[in-house]
Amino acid sequence: MFFNSLSFALFLPIVFVLYWFVFNKTKRYQNALLIVASYYFYSCWDWRFLFLLVFSTFLDYYTGIQIEKSKTATASKFWFWLSVIVNLGFLGVFKYYNFFAASFSELLNGVGLQSSPLLLNVVLPVGISFYTFHGLSYVIDIYLKRIKAEKNFVDYSLFVSYFPLLVAGPIERATHLLPQLKVKRNFDFEKAKEGIYQMIWGLVKKVVIADTCATYANAIFDNYTSMNSLSLILGAVYFAFQIYGDFSGYSDMALGMSKLFGLDLLKNFNFPYFSRDIAEFWRRWHISLSSWFRDYVYIPLGGSRGTKLKQVRNVFAIFLLSGFWHGANWTFIIWGFLNAAYFLPLLLTNKNRSNLDDVSLHWDIHSLKVFWSMFSTFLLTCVAWVFFRAKSITEAVDYLQRIFTNQKFSSQYLDNERYSYELLLMITVFILVEWNSRTRIEPISGKYSGLKLTLCLAAIIALGTYSDYKEFIYFQF
Structure with missing residues (x-):
């Protein structure tokens, strides 16, 4: 169901009318309706992958609570890494397994070792990169004690599966969207x-x-x-x-x-x-993804602190990861590399924060x-x-x-x-x-x-x- 389709033109008004005229008594009813609508919206793509969305939601909800309840750093780290590894594992299998298998086979064939890779005949679940990053940011923020774990499963489920952003973002943060889901919404005509x-x-x-x-x-x-x-x-x-x-x-x-x-x-x-300049471009393009990599990769690596060599390493790390996030193809990696190369002169001359005004x-x-x-x-x-x-x-x-x-x-x-x-x-x-x-x-x-x-x-x-x-x-x- 595309946003630019006739089926969506029927779906959205129905949800709107039910939301404001039937389920408008409490925020619980509003959120429950939006979850049902979101799951229906996602199942229109391929209902078989709905279990993956639900499992990912439950995993991060449960591990988030366990991280917060942990009495020791070891236990907290265990639940944190369990969530990260499972989430990235699903993403890796569905999105990147064939790429790595084929690339490794080509490498072996290039050195004279015949290899026939075992490839998976699977469809990439729509939106998996987006809702995986929703969950990862939530778990990371709990682990770093930036936020408290959400105890209401309905509210958290809506945060992950909310249909307007489910399949192509923006990549939301729990600090921004969850507080809005915790209160009843009243209709505002303007x-x-x-x-x-x-x-x-x-x-x-x-x-x-x-x-x-x-x-x-x-x-x-x-x-x-x-x-x-x-x-x-x-x-x-x-x-x-x-x-x-x-x-x-x-x-x-x-x-x-x-x-x-x-x-x-x-x-x-x-x-x-x-x-x-290219630095300003990346402050203005796909802002939610750029800020995600900045907050959860670039800054933890050291950001703009340390030697120039480390700063260069950090810049190439986020741009190459950004390219790889977009798709399992070397073209996306080169695309990321090129943007890092464009950014490099600005970094070396300390001009990467020059154009902050409109x-x-x-x-x-x-x-x-x-x-x-x-x-x-x-x-x-x-x-x-x-x-x-x-x-x-x-x-x-x-x-x-x-x-x-x-x-x-x-x-x-x-x-x-x-x-x-x-x-x-x-x-x-x-x-x-x-x-x-x-x-x-x-x-x-x-x-x-x-x-x-x-x-x-x-x-x-x-x-x-x-x-x-x-x-x-x-x-x-």
Whole structure:
């Protein structure tokens, strides 16, 4: 069940009506309804993996209580590591076993030892990386005595399985979401209206921008050997806006529908393509994952303390782990490595915390420098996205190499339903809207909200490809 599907368009209003008009007496009823709705939502993907979600939930709930009750450090450590090992074990088997088995077999074959790996024919449970990290952060925070263990199993279950964030985040923290689940929510019309606006804008990002860009990005990447330099450059740019519209659109829809239920989720995107360096980009892109690795990996390793060599080690550790978190393919690891390499000069010159303010442009020389910083950061990001999108490292390198060797910059015809020039115009308009929305919750509210809402709905109906029900990119992670 996709957020951009007709089935979800029926599911959400039913849950909304039941939540506010039938189960609105106490927070216990509200939470119980949301758990049932969340389990139903997840079972629509594959009911066989529902047991995995329930088991993971119970494991972290029980071990969290045992960690808090432990009288000795040894006992506390035992329950902590039990949770970590089992959670990462499930993640490793379903997501990474085949990758390691195949890579090890290739290594043996490379040195002359014939090997046929035993691979598992299993489907990756949707959202496993996200709800595993929800549970891990909760258990780690209890172990480090940052929070108390949650005794109410219903409340904790909802924290893990809450359907807006279940399959693609944001990666919530117990310190942020659990307190909201402990109290009864009362209907707030203004908040609900704000949520609807945010959902619609997220749908615009997904259906109008991401899915349209995907048509061209797929055509170019799938036939890159016959494309000239201009088409290859456009393919990388189209994918950059595809993945941004796709993932930030999902996040906007998740945050917006949560407001319908009186809950606030963590902000996951903050206009990352307006970043002036790669450090700022990662403070603005997939914020919940970046902050997770910062708090639970980077800082425990020493963070920015210690020698430069240790700082470099820590930076590469979190970026390589981030790449590996995204998928069991060497392309994701290279993608992480590239971002670490981009970050390295900033770290060595102590400029990784330079751009902490909101970007602005004026008609002066300084703004030209700011614009160049944003443009060059975007170009570096597009190069890294090629590895993220490509099927193999060889394909990614060949794709980038052909940009410089296929030196033709004429427009090429692509066999699809839309025109490339119109897409470029649409991306330009989208950039201007995003730029104008930097200091607002979302672009639909405010003056002329009715007109803007009508235009968004018209764009969704006119340009949306509902018959395709294109799934979100991050569902595979």
